[in-house]
Amino acid sequence: MTDSVQTKQQKAGSAKTKARFTPKMDNFRTSLMYEGLTLKKNPENQSIADLKRKYAR
Numbered sequence: 001m002t003d004s005v006q007t008k009q010q011k012a013g014s015a016k017t018k019a020r021f022t023p024k025m026d027n028f029r030t031s032l033m034y035e036g037l038t039l040k041k042n043p044e045n046q047s048i049a050d051l052k053r054k055y056a057r
Contacts, residue, residue, distance in 0.1 A: 028051075039055075
């Protein structure tokens with residue numbers, strides 16, 4: 001009975017710490033080019049989350 005409780009707790013804990021996928025910037029630019037989109041030339045580096053907010057449709 002305690003084994004099943006520990007297993008449930010481990011599953012719940014692993015769901016919270018699940019890694020999120022973030023692509024590399026070069027790969028992100030390449031995928032945008034395949035869709036016919038480009039990023040504006042900006043001298044400062046922005047995070048992908050910032051870019052997604054900026055270019056959200």
